Amino acid sequence: MPEAAFESEDVDELRDSYLGGGCHALALAVAERTGWDLAIVWAAKGRRTEIAHAMVVVPGDEELYLDVGGIRGLPEILDDLQIDPDQEEAVLEGPVGPERIHALTRGRHAHRRFCAIGPELAEHAAETADRILRAIWISPNSLKTCCP
Template structure:
């Protein structure tokens, strides 16, 4: 899906950005445009649990998610996040609303992986979400939406 919406050079940059800490901004922007629920991935290693990723839940299939990599299942997302299933347990929290993600960006509940979403990041995430949603609509109309 991303290949249809972006130049090939842009795809690598977007993946780095939205898999490397800005995923919550993109997930919020996509959810705002689609009305779809959000989900969080937590990675547990021993007694330590950290937030790993934010994404949008694909309606009708709670095992598919939409993020910067397109529509895909959790195993592919975890692979992109370099989460080792032998060492870390992935825990899905969801569906959640935007307020849950915002709570993870501020106050005593702030999580270091989910920084505050400033105007520049919000604008970039909005533009990226517009292109992802447009590509998704095109694929759904053509009947070729990806399935893992």
């Protein structure tokens, strides 16, 4: 993420928040503003597969994603998530729509779902999505009026 748009301690706090459990709320907020597809990273932990991250697919390049770290490739995202592809298998699911993310907030297996998005998280994610989109020179308002 272009850090010039954020205070340095703010960047650390945002990265902790959206790499440590709220990524799906941020991804949904960005997708709502842009209309872009979403993707999910699953990580195999022994015999169990866990949800690791949600992000937005950058249109025109299905190998670039937008998350709290800005626009970047999967290897950099996996590094941020501390997933070593040599030690554990990472599987990308996508592109998916918002309904898939919402479906993954429900279910009985905690390792296979995202936490529920309460009003506070939704509001913070919306504000953060606007800031990230402004930081990468994309106006949320122009996307709503000009683009599908």
